[in-house]
Amino acid sequence: MATFTSTNIFSVYLPSQLGNSRRCFFKTSTIPIINRKFAAKIRASSTAFVETKPTEPIVVDKESSVNKKVLACPICFEPVTWIGDPCLSLESAAGSSLQCNTCKKTYSGVQSHFDLTTASGAKNYGESMPFATELFRTPFVSFLYERGWRQNFIWGGFPGPEKEFELMKDYLKPALGGNIIDASCGSGMFSRIFAKSGLFSLVVALDYSENMLKQCYEFVKKEENFPKENYILVRADISRLPFASSSVDTVHAGAAIHCWPSPSTAVAEISRVLRPGGVFVATTYILDGPFNFIPFLRPLRQNIMQISGSFTFMSENELEDLCRACGLVGFSCIRNRRFVMFTATKPI
């Protein structure tokens, strides 16, 4: 459990603590340690929701210097030195840079984000990823993503972003008040919900697609009263996360695992960056049916998907096995038609 010593601390009450209001309320507090006890109810159906009734306030430490320590060099994983704007916010990437004293490499921020891919700064070297990654790098798909593309997931059983957030709150409880990485954030719909909830000390919206990050930046700029402090956009490969080991409280990956070039490398990376007790929560499409029980069909399907670089869908058993193989425990999931939300944690 995290211990907070900063003076910049807020208590955040979940809406359900305060009657029927949908708003979050902030209150200055000096409580140094979080002690959370919740009564919660999850119901999985096409109208799935979670009722979250914390009996104690969530304490959120928003100290920039603490949050900056999470960022690391994607080559050596050593913490980087932040040069520039003393604040950590959406606006601070432009004009700031991150320096790795071990690799002697500087990662400069552009207007919308920090590029923390390993090839960042390369002038002549270019690399293309499998189709499921490259597709989302195009300006066209990035533009369309929140303008119809994501809404179509409802046909597969996805409840939609707000309901998905309500649904995951129960899973997030052990890590509320800490930092959250929205891995493969796309144009950032969940990272924006996380930031506005006030339940996290730092929100990192991370994606490989520079165009998705630009879209996210534009959406945030258009929102009134968006809490831009402790909210940053980072370009990175899920298989090489630019965070110090055991430094992250929560990793969320919405509708993304089926797009990753190597789900096992990615989940192993997530496991590396999570602190003991840290939470991984993700959604994807389930692939059940004959592929699950006819022995030769499963490897055949995996091979075809891997070779073609297309989307990799898994069964519930495979997801659980993958988490376990990558050092995560306590797998649990909620399903609705082809939609699955699952969680697993880093052992304490």
Ligand SMILES: C[S@@+](CC[C@H](N)C(=O)[O-])C[C@H]1O[C@@H](n2cnc3c(N)ncnc32)[C@H](O)[C@@H]1O
């Ligand atoms: C279907 S979108 C999901 C967006 C969002 N999380 C959601 O819930 O709607 C999949 C995202 O995965 C990202 N992605 C694919 N390969 C990636 C990789 N190797 N590293 C990081 N992100 C990747 C894509 O750029 C895309 O934004």
